[in-house]
Amino acid sequence: MTEILAGRLSQPAGRAPGIRGRGGWLRNTGVIIALAVLALILTAALAPQLITTADPDAVAPAEAFQSPSAAHFFGTDESGRDVYTRVVFGAGNSLLIGIAATAVGLGLALILGLLGGLGSRLGDFVSTRIVEVMFALPGLLLALVFIAIAGPGVVTSTVAVGLSTAPGYARIIRSHLRSVRSASYVEAATVLGHSRARIVWQHILPGALSPIFVLGTLGVGQAIVWASSLGFLGLGVAPPAAEWGAMLSSGRTYIDVAWWLTVFPGLAIVATAASFTVLGRALNARTRQEARG
Amino acid sequence: MTATPLLRVSNLSVHFDRTARPAVDNVSFEVAAGECLAIVGESGSGKSVTARSLLGLAPAGAHVSFSELSLAGESLPAPGARRWRSIRGASIGLVLQDALVSLDPLRPVGREIDDVLRLHTTLSQRERQARVLELLDAVGIPDPALRARQRSGELSGGLRQRALIAAGIAAGPALIIADEPTTALDVTVQARVLELLSSLRNNGTAMILITHDLAVVSRVADRVAVMSEGRIVETGETNALLRAPTALPTQQLLAAIPVDVPRGVPLTLPVDTEADLRAAAEADVGAAAEASPGPVAISEPAAGPVSAAATSNHATTAASADSAAPPALELRSVSRRYPTPHGAPIQALDAVSLSLTAGTTLGLVGQSGSGKTTIARIALGLETADSGEVLLAGREWGSLSARERRPLRPTLGAIYQDALSSFDPRLSVERILNDALSGRASDTRRSLTTTAELLDAVGLPQSLKNRRPLHLSGGQRQRVAIARALAPGPQTILCDEPVSSLDVSTQARVLNLLDELQRHLRLSYLFISHDLGVIRHMSDRVAVITEGRIVETGETEEIFTNPRHPYTQSLLSALPRVRG
């Protein structure tokens, strides 16, 4: 829902509900919590040994299906592996996939958006049609069709997620560029005698590309959710590796006996995605406030 | 004035924040039956909050207190009380300023009026329908049956305002509160709406007219209360008060009205630091802001070539304009059409010819949709005419390509109505001005080459240079816009409604500034406005435009005292004057 979320926040003032006021204690606490969660996850991704001492792949058949306890915070799985350790080690994979997918999506969107927002009539026509075609297969459908063509795997599923987020971003970037391009301050710069290149460079691009950072932050959370969905469907990271979606996928078989296999990796996904979203929204509110008040 | 007033208000105060100055401060007044009281003041004076408090509709977060609030001898309920619902609409009607959304944009206009009847009368649905049509007819809306079915977006501004009035009077209230009922309207439409309001009052309905416009007041009101900073500073019978105002805010308001102040005479500006400080505080600015000495002292480098002109008064400037020099800007028989999706194209301009003599001001006056903006865009080279010629200082301009125009652009500046949106929101005042300075023409005069000099010239303190336009007051923004227009060293400046969105006192100061700058820097202005008063005050010559055609051009005084074209005559007769 990120593309709508971000798009909604960047609509013209007329019909955009937007974020009112400077935000109360709740928003600030929210941002602080989000930053704390992200710091934890980043630590888990970069240096998992700091948070857990166990080996994520250490099999211990005798200890299979233990419910959460002091020894195993999140319980153990069907092979007796420690779920907590696997969640910690999974952070790196999940985060990397999320960031890579967002980068792919934004990169593609940037090309399409710039073509549509700054290009000629023809460029705009082409880019708009491409975005329309991509939009016709919403979300996972586009990702699945792409995987059907390119074959399953980590790389294709990452690209697939990026691809399915791209049209939303492209539309936002294009409309931002268009609105900035027709802004009266751009006309005022023309009247001052500034060259077209200078106007594009000095006014249009900085004004229109500022949402990219916000989009990226909002997008990583969404990309993690989608990538884990693909993992859950068995189309992402192959099961033995510690990745949240894949863990959930294998945990699904035992949902009747071991709820912890489903709950904890899922919680990790939700916490990460929610933190990115909170942060993205706060950034968005700030840039909007700075730009327009 | 009758013995028992219809409405009595005593010691009304409204606080939003206990620590801050109250929005309405101990206000008391009375309205007699059938009387029209005008409450006048600039934005932020507390007049609208006062009006809403009379209906128990003060904005959320307001704390309202009073010692008496009574209608026809009966005291009005406490805010939030259920009984208000039988008073609003039935005993007191409210007419808001026309905005696209003063009527629910999703409902037919007739339904909005019908609501009042449904709530306050026992008429059957059929009777109500008939009554709605009667009301629409009574406020002068043609073809009421059609209009009743339309939604507000399908009506013109004048019709919407009439529909709002119809809703306000539908249940026959004894008192109508009209909040800026003519502000958004063109002058001829405004005149007709004022006539409608007058006729209501003549039929015995009492009225409170909230407005910033003293000219409107003098047409309709019996008595006037002037508000400033939440207080009523002066009350009196309309003619007497306007003739001999005693309170300073009233005098300022009157002095700032440009309508009958001849060319070159500054709109009197008593130095009122307190008000300026308040305006600055409201604009969320810390320092003294608008308190500007005006461009009395243009910095040293300007002294050379300019000082001669600076000593001469305006009449001589106009006369001394070198008649041999080519016009600063000239449009020869310019036409422009816009295609519409289906149907005939709109003829926005039809063979328009204008000539702006160097060193003078040409006022271009017309109502909304008359083609003023198209002329501005064509003159600025943002759009190309379909046919005709545009010359800038005698050189071909209209037919040049964007690239060919660029070297000439610094000689032609522009000031826009909405200053804020004409600035890149990310840039500080200093960056904005530096940007503009970097595009200076090669042959410009030596004056005003730094940001500091520019700020001086427009009477802004240096301390503002690090602010972003968003954090400036309206007047300050327009001054920055003027400074930016001056930066490239232009000979001609196109002013497109430069003061239309400003309060009248701020407007006066900005007009004075433009006037002084013209004298010091020998600028030529193409001054576009819908406001006849502003045009008369600023212009040497005037062109009147309607429906894309210039119907009359001439010396300002000639046009204003002896208009020839019927359209000009109708404009002038519609123009509300304070001492009409």
Added chain:
Amino acid sequence: MTVSTDAPAAASVSTPATRLRSLGWIARRVGGGVFVLWAVATVIFFALRLIPGDPVDAVLGGPGSQASAEAVAQIRADYGLDQPLIVQYFLAMGKLAVADFGTSYALKVAVAPYVLTQLWSTLVLTLASLVVAWFGALALTLATSGRGRVARALGSGLELLAAAVPHFWLASLLIILLSNTLHWLPPISVPGPLGLVLPVLTLALPLTGFLGQVMRESLANAYEQPFVLSARARGESEWGVRLRHVLRHAALPGISLSGWAFGSLLSGAVVVETIFARPGLGRTLLSAVTIRDIPVVTAVALLSALTFIIVTIATDVVDRIVDPRVTEVAAR
């Protein structure tokens, strides 16, 4: 597509001209939809031919199969794979134009009728979810329509969850809670309305949170408009203001977002149908993707796109009927 510069007074309710304009608009939308379908089919067709790997392998059940050369040649001829690429393309497009999607590689049955039966199941699921989400959001909006801090926090919290909770996890939680622990509902989608409850809940809950937040903000926005003051000044009651005026404005974004919401439901259906073992387009697509059953993938893709396009056009039409201002905005 031009800016409507003419005075608003010039527009009127439903003259032949405006009706013609609306017809033209719908025609353009339908034309655009056909173009999109053609483009999707073309892209899939050529992308498949550019990717290394032989479609014959997919027919035979994977690259490891030990089929004879004759069998391979036979399959090539059966599926038209021995023709030149451009001929294959036009043949394929010609068949698609008459809704002939060929034979499934894996199931060896005609794709079109098979996929159509799946479509119905998915439509029931997604439309039911949309309706539930819509009314849930409306109820939520009315319940929290005060402008208090608590309502705002609740609203943005729900919206946050909507953006961050994956369908598959929500489904798992609901199964754990409502089936395995409370034994209220079957964990897989049995036929009949009872089997629909969990899948619909899974799809509708996040959407409810999201739509509810959008509507709530737009309600708060509407409350600040002058027409609300006008209505109150006429003596309208609080509920009168709410029901007669602001609720319509609050519902508007709900309507205009419905097309998009339907898309997100189609996407979510892939996961939900899989988890609850419910027949439908999503599950069909997933199994076809896993075994690279290209005719089925193509058919599902086109059918989903077609459904999505139809729903989008329908919501846009409703949007224009409810809110006349949309026409002017959309024209820009």
